[in-house]
Amino acid sequence: MSKEFEIVREFEVDASPEQVWEAVTAGTGGWMWPMEEPEPREGGKGPFGSTVTAWDPPHRYVNRVENVEDIAEQSANQLDYTIEPREGGKRAWVRYVHSGILVEDWDNQYDAADKHTDFYLHTLREYLTRFAGRPVAFATFEDGPEASKSAAAFTAVGRALGLADDTAEGAKVRARGPEGQAFDAVVDYRNPYFIGLRTDTALIRLFGRNHWGYPVGISVHDFAPDADGKANETAWRGWLDGVFSA
Incomplete structure (x- = not known):
């Protein structure tokens, strides 16, 4: 209706x-x-x-x-x-x-x-x-693996990033990204539905769309001079697939 x-x-x-x-x-x-x-x-x-x-x-x-x-x-x-x-x-x-x-x-x-x-x-x-006015390379995908629709999927995503379940907004963290690479970030947003990570050159956004019956999604706003949006999409898609491959 x-x-x-x-x-x-x-x-x-x-x-x-x-x-x-x-x-x-x-x-x-x-x-x-x-x-x-x-x-x-x-x-x-x-x-x-x-x-x-x-x-x-x-x-x-x-x-x-x-x-x-x-x-x-x-x-x-x-x-x-x-x-x-x-x-x-x-x-x-x-x-x-x-x-x-x-x-x-x-x-x-x-x-x-x-x-x-x-x-x-x-x-x-x-x-x-x-980052206002800086050139950006954007990457996103909303069609994560089917397993990322599960009720506990976004909790698994946070843990795969290296975040404790109680890591709160404002925390400085050593996160784990694609290919196991570690990077320094600030948790600029966090609740049961979304995680935002901010680095010196990027905003990384993770969407717990499993709460509404959809797969988890990721977006990356990369402001680095040599940023490659397609490479970021490939890397983070592979990372998310890996979280749910076991």
Whole structure:
């Protein structure tokens, strides 16, 4: 049964309104994923077949699509960003509203979207305060091994990274990545559903989508000068396969 949804978040960030505007409209993979840049006008073409319904740089940007392609559970989707200056423009206040229509499995789909929102917006703030404007190589995959759908899958992922079950946000860790390579990182986000690792040159995001019946996924935002997105995808996919190969 179709039903409307709305997810609202408000936050402040140590970035100018212009920097926030660039991050949410430039189409790079710095904090979410690469996407088509919107036409800079009301009525213009937006990403994923959407239409720009508000365009007022750097204050308001809205895009909406009525027929969502490739997402069977959703028939309409709207993203609405309102950005206001704080402290003379040195900081910004952001109001983000994600709304639309879910057509099936409403409670599960809404819960997933609601929790993903917090993780994505956290990654936006990490990008703005640490990597804004830097070239990025992006890698992602959502189709982890079938075994990663199990109830205990994300616990296994955390342990494979070398994290204790009680390793909390803010902890500095020596993590274990692809091919057993160790790297220094900060756990910048952690709850039962997501793990965020930040290094000097990258944001590594792990998605416990098993909680909603899907495989675990991984994204890497790599800002190193010699970053190779395809190599990162291959390496981390192999790492995740290895976690569930036993």
